[in-house]
Amino acid sequence: MSTLVFITVTAFVALAPNYPGASQLVFGMCSSIFAATYLSISDISIPLTRSVLREISAYTTLGLLVMSLLLDGWAGWSALGTSDGLATMIFVWSLFSAIKNIIIMVLIQQLSPINASFVDLIGILSTSLYSHTPWKVSSMCLSYMAIASALMPSHIGDIRIRFISIRLGKLIILVIALFLFGFGIFMAAQPRIGGTSQRVMVSNVGGRDSWNATIHPISYLVELHTTKFEDFISRQTGTYPEAVKEYKRRYNINPPPNFDKWYAFATEKKVAVLDDYDSIYHNLRPFWGVPPATIRKQISEALANPDSFLLGVHIRGGEVANVTGSNGQWFDKTLTEVISGFAHFLPDMDLAFNLLDSPRVMLPQADLTALLDPTPKSGTKNEFTGLPAEELPIPQVRDAGSLDTVFDSFSQQSSWGHAKLSCSPQSPAKTTHIDSANQYALSIGFIKNSTAALDICLSPSYKHKHGVFVRPEFFSIVAEPVPIFSQSKLSSFGDILYPSPSYMAERAPYDLAYDKQWGEKSTSMFWRGAASGVHSRAGSWRLGHRQRTVSYFNSFTENCTMLMDLAELEKLNIGINKGDVLGWQGDPEQESHSNALHENIIHQKRAVDEKKEVTSAEKQNDSKATDKTTTENKKKVGDGAQDKTKEEIHKDSNSDLDKQQKPHNQNTESDFAEHSVPKSTFEKYIDLKFSKYQQCDDSDCQAQAQELGASVPLPNFQDTWQYKYLLDMDGNGISARYYAFLKSRSLVxxxxxxxxxxxERLLPWVHYVPLSVGLKEGFEIIRFLLENDISAKHIADSSRRWATKALRKEDMETYFFRLLLEYGRLVDDNRDVIGCI
Structure with missing residues (x-):
């Protein structure tokens, strides 16, 4: 910013004496120099610079133009003749540049995704005109000269030149407008991912893969994952041969039979993701170590036992022939409807779907390693083999208790011991019992790697932080490689993931008619739900994830951890004293809340400073006393070796501790430090309450109501959209509300x-804000979102746009189709020789 201002001011000082009385020319040229400098820098700048300078450029350009009009007035402007054509051109150039930038800044926040694509396109094309390649410079000059000629014809003295220039100008403008409009419609139809409008607060100081403490961790994580998401989108192939080639590159085998049919299905459904289905490969990989006939037998036996809590879907002759283990409810009806859409491309097979919320397949680490040993193989026979004749009859469910089940039930008991069976012997869960948080989190707990954050083998503390490990309501597992399809699973389990029927059936629907614009929403984090996820007995509810989260955010008599730059706090202190707090001027109510927030933060900072001063004085006194004691000891011991006094040992110990902590608590402008702040500062921004206490013994239900507050009626689901920040967390399993939240205008x-x-397709800090089960970073996330409202809105907009492109029912059907093709090959006796090329 200082560089731009310096260049602009220098240009004005240099030009003003040479053009007395022609302020339009001077200010117009300075405005052009400013814009050109900005555009040159933006080509190589980090996103934060690019975004901020776009806004600075627009307002500075407009300001310079207004100043010129005030100085010379309309009369002076009208008196300009053809000799000042350059001034006219530059003035109009600057004017249109300013208008363009302002339109982009204003409309990008309000338009629909398609219109926003068009606006972004115009911004990109307009900006590219300023680059330094000859043909682009020429087109820029012609365009703006034509606009100047068309709009200011009275300044051209010769009638013939004026006539030609008007016609030529209008023709060029028409061609440019038609090109932008046509190309804009084409681009608007393409998936609109990323874009400069999503990167207002981003900085990439420190490089893509490392966090530099000169920027806030959240800013860094947004940039990091935005870049990853753009890479994700850009690497999707565009043709069937490319898709086959990419498949072979990823998995080193040919695609399954009928892969060409799947690709046609996917393109017909206009899916945005064609190649990234690695989760299917990894979910099925262990079962390649089991013979196909063995897999089919295990499934048949599991489905025959009603105590297995499985839904059986049996495909015969290209259609769903039967469904077992259910009473014709919405769950199996949804599955049947979806599978029927592509069943004619599937081989005969039996599928086992988990009817419980918790995962079911737990393979001990030694068994899992052995199963991963065989390498998958494939051939070129594009045809499934089919079931042997003796297996064609559909397995029937036996009477309860007539068969021994392979499942062991540990419901309402601690499940941690079984959940970590597949973890490596060297993992923290089996060795140190200390979380390896540095692998997935930054600073005070901001999640940087969501996959590692879900890995329970890295975080043994989860044992006491999530209800599924403490005392799950239902927990029934098998320790054998039985392929069971589940809606979700823990990282250590071997279930096969498929899209939840709750999402497909939209059990929690989103209605746009009830949603509000971002600026109209309440600035609060909202959650309502039942006290599920753990069966509470003898106080076990205190370790349930929902109870812990609600209690943590509602304990307003306690303190929370902030991560702020002390130099920034001093500036905020000055702002508070002047009644001008940056970022809150437009909303008096929010400004008062912000003042209270910052006053509390600064109060804490001053208290820390005063404590440091007292501690420093005490240390000086201790130092003098220590010196005196040391002198006395020297006299006693003599010139030989001396034993340290207790004071000296204590002093040395503190000194070593200070040295260890110093790099993390330096009070410099480039360092973020932790600060303890009263939670009451955020009380008006928290709205988390239980709607029902369940899955608990009577005494525990009463204890929860007494400590966590009485339950409140569950509001109409569509009333959820009046809040800016929607908290979504696990219950007994996944939350069925997740997709509706992502589709809304609120931030998840x-x-x-x-x-x-x-x-694979939802990235943290791009489509949602991740919250760890440790919760330490929770209030700092809220503070950051409150003080970076535009950035929070960008994340909300990004999730909304992407959900409408990649989380549709068509996308889930496409994923399911590909999954069942892969599974059909897995259970085929000739799986090593079949494949599609």
């Missing part, structure tokens, strides 16, 4: 330990 704060089918 997501806390989960369950893996789902969509994990």
């Amino acid at each position: 704060v997501k806390q989960t330990l369950f893996k789902e089918w969509h994990d």
